[in-house]
Amino acid sequence: MKKIQTYIVLAALALGQFACNQTFLNPSTISQSQAVSSPDGLITLSNGLQYRYTTGGALSVLYARTAGAGLTTREDFVLNVGNADEANLALGGGNVSNINSVVRNLWTQSHLVRSNAELILANTGVVSDAGTKSGIVGYASIFRALSLGTLGLFFEQSPVTTGNNVPFVPRAQVFKEAITTLESAATQVAAAPVSSDFSGKIVTGIDIPNTIQALIARYALFSGDYDKALAAAAKMDLTKKSVFNFDDNTRNPLFEYTFGNLNVFQPTNVNLGLTGSLTPDPADKRLSFLTKPSTNTAVAPVIATAFYTANNAAVPVYLPGEMLLIQAEAYARKGDLTNAIAQLNRVLTKTAAQDAFGLGAALPAYSGAQTADAVLAEIYKNRQIELAFQGFRLEDSRRFGRPGPGSANAERNRNFFPYPLTERNNNTTTPQDPAN
Known part of the structure; x- marks a missing residue:
């Protein structure tokens, strides 16, 4: 990702207004009007979107969404309680305050990426070449959608525009905006x-073309538009990869900050914290792809591998298995169990050689009860394995009606995060924080 380093000086002006109308301008860079006045300037700013979303260790959205989802659902556990904000996420409930750095970074960095993407999209009129304009529009749209989608995963409401005291909208509308x-x-x-x-x-x-459809499918599923989710997923070429690339200078944030050491957090265990009927089959080949035994089992039984094995390890924007499970869930929720099971079986029986990223369960086909509840439970279980460390477990736990805070055998310790104090202090329309 060295190309990002070339362009980030311009992107640093990133005209970073997030929802509460705070602005960050670097006086050593060119002006906003200069940056958006040419195709090359817009491409430069587009590169800055990925830089802000993916890099910077714990500051990145990639890190924050993995930590936020994993620690609130027992997917991961904290190794060193000196990492107070991560430790409080693992405790959940009222321990997660509106000054928690993971929560703040999720909110602020997502809104900065969103607003910068909007700036790019608002100025594509300066691009005369249709193919170059397509690239800029497609790329900026992907990051606007990723940012909005991330906000919808963790917060009940969010602004979708930038300005003074901009209104909040429900998360379903946030997904629809994406x-x-x-x-x-x-x-x-x-x-x-x-x-x-x-x-x-x-x-x-x-x-770009495949990622656009993948994100439509993802956010349509989350907003309950199953027909749209199915239509988008069906347009995908699942043999093609779409990834965030890194190198030793612009580093994989999960490897750099947590999975590359035994100091912050690691997977709860080889079963990814899943228990009871959700416990993975020991023969599931995905487990050895996702984790490996720790070099110090007294500190952590296993460490994460998957897409977090080196500073330059690429992270998928989406996984082929996610698209198959989106189709399985959408069919199941529409009452079409035949097609739901067919798509589920594509995940269960998929081998490493059949997956673009080498992620395959290599298990027998589904043989459980032919009921919607049973099939959906199996889909949920497989989402927790197939999409481990991708930041979806909190959303999935709510959507599938799993036991939440205050319930017996709770599988998550919060439902949504509080709104950061930085927003509340600058936006009078900020709603009350959720109870949990």
């Missing part, structure tokens, strides 16, 4: 394929 952005981008990219000029100047790794 989908609208992606659908507009899909039309643009279909009309004019991304140009080689854009591809040669942007950080490599993201497959």
Whole structure:
């Protein structure tokens, strides 16, 4: 991702207004008007979107969403309680305050990426080449959607625009806003394929057409639009990868900050914290892909491997198995158990050789009860394994109605996060914090 380093000086001006209207400008960089006045300036700013979303260790959205989801659902556990904010996430409830750094970074960094993407999208009129414009629109739309989608995973409400005292909207509308952005981008990219000029100047790794459809499918599922989720997932080429690339200078944030050491947090155990009927089959080949025995089992029984094995390890934007499980869940919720089981079986029986990332369970086909509840339970179980460390477990736990805070055998310690104090102090429309 060295190309990001070349461009981040411009992107640092990133015109970083988040929802509470705080602005960060670097006086040593060019002005906003200069940055958005040419195709190259917009491509430069586009590279800055990925830099802000993915890098910076614990500051990154990638780190915060993994920590936020994993620690609140027992997927991960804290190794050193001196990491107070992560430790409080693992405790849950009122221990998660509105000054928690993980919560704050989720909110602030996501809104900064969103607002910067909007700036780019608002200025594409300066781009005359249709293919270059498609690349810029597609890329910026992906990061606007990822940012909005991340906010919807962890907060009951969020602004979707930038300004003074901007209103909050319910999370379902946040997901729909992401989908609208992606659908507009899909039309643009279909009309004019991304140009080689854009591809040669942007950080490599993201497959724009496939990623647009993958994110439509993801957020349509989360917002309950199952037909849209199915239609988008069906357009995917699951043999192609779409990844965030890193190198030794712009580092994989999960490896750099936590999974590469025994100091912050690691997976709870080889079963990923899953118990009872959710306990993975010991023959599931995904377990050895996702974890390996720790070098110090007295501190942690296993450490995460998967996509977090080195500073330069690429992280998927989405996984093929996610798309299959989206289809399985959407069919099941529509009452079509035949197709739901067919898609579920594609995940259960998939071998490493059949997966673009080498992630395969290699298990027998589903043989459980032919009821919606049973099939959905198996889909949920497989989402927890297939999508480990991807930041979805809190959302999944709520959506599937798993035991929550205050319930017997609770599987999550919060439902949503409080709104950061930085927002509350600057936006009078900030809602009351959720009870848990």
